[in-house]
Amino acid sequence: MMRYIAIKTEVNSDGSITISGMHKITHGSSGVSAEWIDVKIAKTNTIEPSKCDFISFDDKESATEVLLEADLDSDNIVVVGVEVD
Numbered sequence: 001m002m003r004y005i006a007i008k009t010e011v012n013s014d015g016s017i018t019i020s021g022m023h024k025i026t027h028g029s030s031g032v033s034a035e036w037i038d039v040k041i042a043k044t045n046t047i048e049p050s051k052c053d054f055i056s057f058d059d060k061e062s063a064t065e066v067l068l069e070a071d072l073d074s075d076n077i078v079v080v081g082v083e084v085d
Contacts, residue, residue, distance in 0.1 A: 001083075001084045001085075002059075002081040002082065002083060002084065003049070003056040003057065003058070003081070003082050003084050004056060004057040004058075004059065004060050004062070004063045004079050004080065004081050004082070005021055005022065005054045005055070005056050005057070005063070005079070005080055005082060006021065006022040006034075006054075006055070006063055006066070006067060006072075006077060006078070006079055006080075007019060007020070007021055007022075007039075007077070007078055007079075007080050008020045008021075008022070008036055008072075008076055008077045009076045009077075010076065018038060019038070019039045020036035020037060020038050020039060021036065021037055021039055021042055021044075021053070021054035022034050022035075022036060022054060022055050022066075023035045023036055023037040023042075023053055023054060023055065024055065025055060025066060025070070031069070031070070031071070032066070032069040032070040032071075033070055034066075034067075034070050034072060037053050037054070041053075042054060056082070057079075060079050060081065063079040064079055067079070
């Protein structure tokens with residue numbers, strides 16, 4: 001079985017790269033927005049999504065749909081499948 005998470009990369013002003021995972025989705029009057037958390041500090045457990053700091057999805061299409069709703073379809077964001085036994 002696979003679970004899917006969204007990962008974003010950013011280049012900082014000092015040239016370092018930050019890799020973040022989608023942490024929270026907010027539906028507001030201005031639309032859908034996403035909050036991200038640095039992978040270095042995130043608790044990750046895609047087998048039990050409630051124990052994971054990343055939002056995980058049952059299928060790639062659901063993750064992609066959220067990214068499109070939040071207008072986050074860019075080259076620095078990808079949906080990654082994680083194998084769950």
